[in-house]
Amino acid sequence: MPVTTVDPEALRTELRAAGLRVTEPRLATLGVLAEHPHADAATVHRHVAPQLPGSSVQAVYNVLADLTDAGLLRRIEPAGSPARYERRTDDNHHHLVCTGCGRVEDVDCAVGAAPCLVPSQTHGFAVSEAEVIFWGRCPSCSFATDGED
Amino acid sequence: MPVTTVDPEALRTELRAAGLRVTEPRLATLGVLAEHPHADAATVHRHVAPQLPGSSVQAVYNVLADLTDAGLLRRIEPAGSPARYERRTDDNHHHLVCTGCGRVEDVDCAVGAAPCLVPSQTHGFAVSEAEVIFWGRCPSCSFATDGED
DNA sequence: CCCTTCCTTTGAACAGTTCAAAAGAACCGG
DNA sequence: CCGGTTCTTTTGAACTGTTCAAAGGAAGGG
Numbered sequence: 001m002p003v004t005t006v007d008p009e010a011l012r013t014e015l016r017a018a019g020l021r022v023t024e025p026r027l028a029t030l031g032v033l034a035e036h037p038h039a040d041a042a043t044v045h046r047h048v049a050p051q052l053p054g055s056s057v058q059a060v061y062n063v064l065a066d067l068t069d070a071g072l073l074r075r076i077e078p079a080g081s082p083a084r085y086e087r088r089t090d091d092n093h094h095h096l097v098c099t100g101c102g103r104v105e106d107v108d109c110a111v112g113a114a115p116c117l118v119p120s121q122t123h124g125f126a127v128s129e130a131e132v133i134f135w136g137r138c139p140s141c142s143f144a145t146d147g148e149d
Numbered sequence: 150m151p152v153t154t155v156d157p158e159a160l161r162t163e164l165r166a167a168g169l170r171v172t173e174p175r176l177a178t179l180g181v182l183a184e185h186p187h188a189d190a191a192t193v194h195r196h197v198a199p200q201l202p203g204s205s206v207q208a209v210y211n212v213l214a215d216l217t218d219a220g221l222l223r224r225i226e227p228a229g230s231p232a233r234y235e236r237r238t239d240d241n242h243h244h245l246v247c248t249g250c251g252r253v254e255d256v257d258c259a260v261g262a263a264p265c266l267v268p269s270q271t272h273g274f275a276v277s278e279a280e281v282i283f284w285g286r287c288p289s290c291s292f293a294t295d296g297e298d
Numbered sequence: 299c300c301c302t303t304c305c306t307t308t309g310a311a312c313a314g315t316t317c318a319a320a321a322g323a324a325c326c327g328g
Numbered sequence: 329c330c331g332g333t334t335c336t337t338t339t340g341a342a343c344t345g346t347t348c349a350a351a352g353g354a355a356g357g358g
Contacts, residue, residue: 021304021355041345059306061346066305079226082345096274105272119283123254125245127285134268136276170324170335190314208337210315215336231314 006034018070028052029063033073033087038095038104040082078104078133092116094132100141107134155183167219177201178212182222182236187244187253189231227253227282241265243281249290256283 011030015022025048032047033039039047045060064085067073074089078097084104096105109116109132117130160179164171174197181196182188188196194209213234216222223238227246233253245254258265258281266279 023305023355025306054307056307057345058308058347062306065347075228077226077228079224079232083228094268096268096270096272096276098274099277105270105274107268107270107272109269117281117283119243119245119256120258121245121254121256122285123245123256124288125247125254125283125285126291127245127283128248129284131282131284132266133280133282134266134274134276135278135280136271136274139273142275172324172336174337203338205338206314207316207339211337214316
């Protein structure tokens with residue numbers, strides 16, 4: 001199951017397998033996310049627009065929502081950032097988010113399956129997933145700590 | 150360092166210690182959060198309003214922002230929920246969030262100090278905190294899984 | 299090739315939050 | 329105890345990111 005493919009043929013297959021129709025906006029969106037992981041809706045639209053003149057931001061939102069529902073995309077919402085989307089849905093990994101610029105990087109999880117962590121108290125909850133976000137300063141922002149905050 | 154105090158005297162001391170002036174809106178907000186941990190801005194306002202007639206939602210936002218900056222409150226933003234605030238700032242604990250109703254519960258962290266977890270790859274980031282959110286269904290929502298989703 | 303279903307577009311609306319200026323209250327000094 | 333300065337609150341509006349709804353258009357099965 002390729003996860004960062006840009007090959008249109010593979011994208012077609014992925015869409016069909018998920019029970020979705022193959023359309024240009026969807027192919028373009030998946031293509032953009034393959035090259036720009038963790039892009040938000042506005043970023044996806046910015047990169048999709050040149051290939052699909054006249055496409056709207058709302059169209060991107062629709063596509064992203066459909067693909068997310070179908071399990072082809074995973075949506076992450078770090079505090080203070082707009083929602084971001086990524087194609088790595090098959091593994092359980094975590095994120096490293098820069099408190100300065102919002103940059104997001106993937107961090108592999110030691111345990112492959114969710115939930116990789118178990119809470120010490122469950123309060124009766126049926127826990128399905130453990131979401132981990134590591135907050136820190138990326139290399140670029142570490143040098144510019146003065147003016148910030 | 151009391152953390153769930155409603156005693157006005159202790160709240161005063163806390164504010165002064167943080168270098169903030171003691172005002173009714175702030176005392177009321179801290180009081181509400183002591184009784185309703187993980188309340189969002191609207192909820193805080195709803196509980197503050199009766200004691201302080203004429204207070205606005207914006208006033209609550211200001212107070213919450215000030216107290217958060219001063220370190221008296223911690224702000225958490227689970228995906229899909231408005232920002233929530235809590236008074237437990239001195240320990241490093243995590244959260245259990247219900248995917249059905251958004252209910253939030255505290256989960257103690259095995260390791261007291263942040264970051265309690267270390268990422269397997271740092272990508273050059275200076276990691277300061279590991280935020281963990283356990284997603285699941287609370288007891289009430291577990292019974293009503295049918296209609297949902 | 300047609301029909302049904304799903305998708306995209308368009309336009310508007312919405313929630314949560316933030317911004318800015320003026321009025322008011324808290325604290326420090328005398 | 330009182331005045332002045334500084335910090336807070338109020339008021340009103342604006343903004344971002346996102347969602348909703350109706351109508352036109354395209355994809356895919358027969």
